[in-house]
Amino acid sequence: MKQYQEDHSPRRRLSGRPAGKLLMSLPLIGALGLAAGPQAVSADMLQRATEAGCMGCHFVDRDHPVGPSYQDVAERYRGQNVTDKLVAKVREGGSGEWGQQFMTPNAWVDDHFGEGTLESLVEWILSQ
Ligand code: HEC
Numbered sequence: 001m002k003q004y005q006e007d008h009s010p011r012r013r014l015s016g017r018p019a020g021k022l023l024m025s026l027p028l029i030g031a032l033g034l035a036a037g038p039q040a041v042s043a044d045m046l047q048r049a050t051e052a053g054c055m056g057c058h059f060v061d062r063d064h065p066v067g068p069s070y071q072d073v074a075e076r077y078r079g080q081n082v083t084d085k086l087v088a089k090v091r092e093g094g095s096g097e098w099g100q101q102f103m104t105p106n107a108w109v110d111d112h113f114g115e116g117t118l119e120s121l122v123e124w125i126l127s128q
Pocket residue numbers: 049052053054055056057058066067068073086089090094095096097098099100101102103104106109121122125
């Protein structure tokens with residue numbers, strides 16, 4: 001994780017994402033201290049989801065023409081122990097739960113970014 005942050009921080013600084021701006025503009029040092037943890041994790045996961053191609057078919061807060069929003073996914077499975085099931089689904093791809101659109105297999109993501117990447121992406125999605 002540390003390695004990843006070091007590798008990608010220059011690009012992330014240049015990308016000017018809204019989450020980064022929000023973090024920079026928080027007026028209270030105290031609030032910054034409280035907010036930095038979760039927001040930093042969330043921004044990292046959005047970055048990772050983008051690099052992993054997930055955001056080509058999903059948006060966080062609204063339906064994408066291809067895939068369901070991550071907020072809808074989180075809402076649907078709230079309180080259920082579905083992480084393993086969804087990791088397997090994302091890894092293998094599939095359709096039929098949300099419609100006829102097909103999610104392509106994503107096994108390469110764990111191969112490329114490291115074992116457990118898909119699991120942390122799914123946990124992030126379920127926390128939306
Ligand atoms: C090619 C487009 C595409 C890509 C790329 C894609 N998805 Fe999906 N995803 C979909 C579609 C379409 C569905 C709905 C599948 C269904 O109806 O069963 C879906 C469903 C899901 C679900 C809910 C599965 C369920 O059974 O309820 C999760 C979680 C998810 N995607 C996560 C990811 C993650 C994480 C990535 C990146 C590693 C990713 N997706 C990449 C199209 C995509």
